[in-house]
Amino acid sequence: MDNRYISELLDRYLRGETNPEETRELLKLFESNPARNYLYELVDKKFDEGVEANADILARLNPLTDRVEKKLNLLIRKDNQFRPIRRLRLGVVAAAASIIVALGGVLIYHYGKEKISSGSSIAVIDVDPGGNRAKLILSDGREINLENAATGTLANESGAIATKNSEGVISYSMAESSASASTFNTIQTPNGGTYQVRLPDGTKVWLNATSSLKYPVSFSGRKERMVELIGEAYFEVSHNARQPFLVSTSTQTVEVLGTHFNINSYADEGRIITTLEEGSVKIASSANSKIIKPGEQSVNEGGKLQVQAANMETALAWKNGNIIFKSATINEIMRQVKRWYNIEVIYEGKANPNLFSGGISRNSKLSVLLNVLKDNGINFELKENANNKTLVIKQ
Template identity: 40%
Template sequence: MEERKIEILLNKYLQGTATAKERTAVEEWYLKFKETERPEITDTFVESSTDRIWQRLEAQFDLPEQTTTIPLHRRISTWAAAAAIVLVALAGLFYHYSNGSIAERPGLANQSDVAPGGNKAILTLANGKKISLNDAENGALAQQAGISISKTADGQLVYEPKALDKELSPKEISYNTVETPRGGQYQISLPDGTKVRLNAASSLSYPATFAGQDQRMVQLTGEAYFEVAKDKQHPFTVKSKGQEITVLGTHFNVNAYADEPAVKTALLEGSVKISAGTVAVVIRPGQQASLKNGNINIEEVNTSVMADWKAGKFRFKNEPLASILRRVSRWYDVEIVYSPGFKDMPTFTGSVSRFDNVSAVLKMLEETSDVKFSIEGKTIKVQ
């Protein structure tokens, strides 16, 4: 097997640079494989795409979500069938792609299509230097305040504490920012062990080290999923669009986009305190707090739906069309245009993979309503 060709093709697809024919090859064989035999693929190759492959498995087969990043080859003992799916799909993918036996899959109404987003982000260091994480080589990127900053093969930005020469004071702290574009996402591992997944069109500002600080404070715009490392002596605080979230160690999702009518915080594990002006509430797992016009409303929710993007899905539960299309716009980096006189805003319940082309999402919406879509380049027209 020409393993290198498979790796190049898969990486192009995951990063959104594959041609239409290459995307078709990946998608068709991902969906239509048969478990026949297990090819020989090295651990290095498998690990290089493990996080994104596992997200695809979660999205396609509704597998339980993992709370830690575990190399795929180590998961085989527990998820043997799922791992075999990936390996067999890759073998079939290479064979049929190299022999040109897969036809182009037509998009919505035989029109142009738009590929999904991928791992794309810009890291801005304290000195103002900007690093394109999708272009940077894997390995060490920089060092700040005794912290080693590196990019891993599975698309993560990792901050690893080293020995400090002295205790740092707050004024000496170096602040970094990671920004994802429309059509991008990225995962960051902070020096305290906290993991943050940034959704499209989002940014996170944070200290390169938490040494010398009474609390761990970060600033968020957009959407992120947090897995906060426990540290009772140093609370973790997230500032976002008029509110502060304070935790000791927990898992939660924050949606704080500027174009959304409310800031939504959904809790999956632990407890969090949300403060906005003079108002403060504490929510428990399975609840979501919505901040709007200075008021905080708490409701019971399906948290897997609220953090669907982390598992590689679009999930809708009685969600208005306008809300769905805002998400589509950010992830596929497209403009949404409503036809003159369009007023009907139906709600939808359903699920579709975020790794499908945009036509798959639109087709699902069309099949369950009278709404029609057309794709013209990077513009989606709603009729």
């Protein structure tokens, strides 16, 4: 088989013009010498040509490189017998999700039993990713569902007007010269929810799933700008040297003047991690205090702070629309899955000792992640009833 035919077959596949038989032929070529070497060169060339140009082409490349990973071990990176979830740049993995499953995913639906188990057929049901979902809790206890709320004015409390723009971002403006600093609002995200709010001082906050932020509707007249965080959030703080910005969590306080940083304070993680991207912050706990520099993070376990170099890609992945993990246990991965996909996770058998690294877009369906975990020996069962979905990890 000459290279010209192989090249034309790949090009037709990328245009969506191959039939199932031709697609299978192409995948087999990835498993045979010398065609696989030539195809791998072509795929690399397509990556170089298409990354900025055509997401559809990149989406079709993803299952091919996934097949290369599985069959040829070209891209395996060992931790303890794991392989990365994707080779493709994360921004286009979501577009590839349906193609991955259609080319032979590892899920199968058992009719009448309402469950998905590991297998070798195509998934019929799946779990959608989270999205922009949150509620705004006003000072009088009223709750506004932000997902369904129309754009425009949401509330006017003590001279402060809360509005929602066309992109879904909540912001505040002062209707009067001196809005009350004793009036508080809370924005709260559920499992499967994320949201952005611009505080009265212009500080931008991105809330991750299962998180809440309490803040005054005005910082006027206060010595400091104090907010209270539960869960995880990324902050871009507006500079004001005369009025420091403080973030209070369950066991620490972060003080800044103007900077970009992330705080992960989920209770089920057992520690609070503060990661600094720009500027400088001071973290204080009951035991000690630390100042960290960009590229560093503090780890608060039991009130004791330690500073270490940060993996910025993993720490800020959620804010950039991805799920990325490095040398993580299956339990650590599933805590992210539970929060983002709004499912319950339970375990059967002994704890899996392996560590995993990789990532997917947060726009991907759950099956994209489960497909790869199955390839790495993680068996599962996804049960569904009228109220929720439960992922059973069989270790």
